[in-house]
Amino acid sequence: MEQERRRTPRFQFIAPAELVDDASGARIQSWVADLGLHGCSLSVKGAPRNGSVISLKIGTNPRESFLARAIVVHTRADRAGIVFDAVAPSSLEMLSKWLAQAKFPTHPA
Secondary structure: OOOOOOOOOEEEEEEEEEEEEOOOOOEEEEEEEEEEOOEEEEEOOOOOOOOOEEEEEEOOOHHHOEEEEEEEEEEEOOEEEEEEEEEOHHHHHHHHHHHHHOOOEOOOO
16 A cells, blocks of 8 residues: 655645646646645646646635645546645635644545
């Protein structure tokens, strides 16, 4: 079984997300499946390839949204693993708030 490589735990978290591939400008709508301090998993069809740099927005309410520059670290049929690369302080506050409210940690598959 593959050993967990994450620096911090991930929690179940369902929210709409939009990614924009920095290279192509392609916009992709998706859903967050789990969320952690350093990254997330997205349920997405047609994810950018591994190593792609993206702009990520989680949430639809401008007052309660998260924005980050991120990198796609792995993709599977309908899921992408994302690591956050640059997060604005206001987005880090929102992320911290969401994680403080999270109750169900995810476990590696």
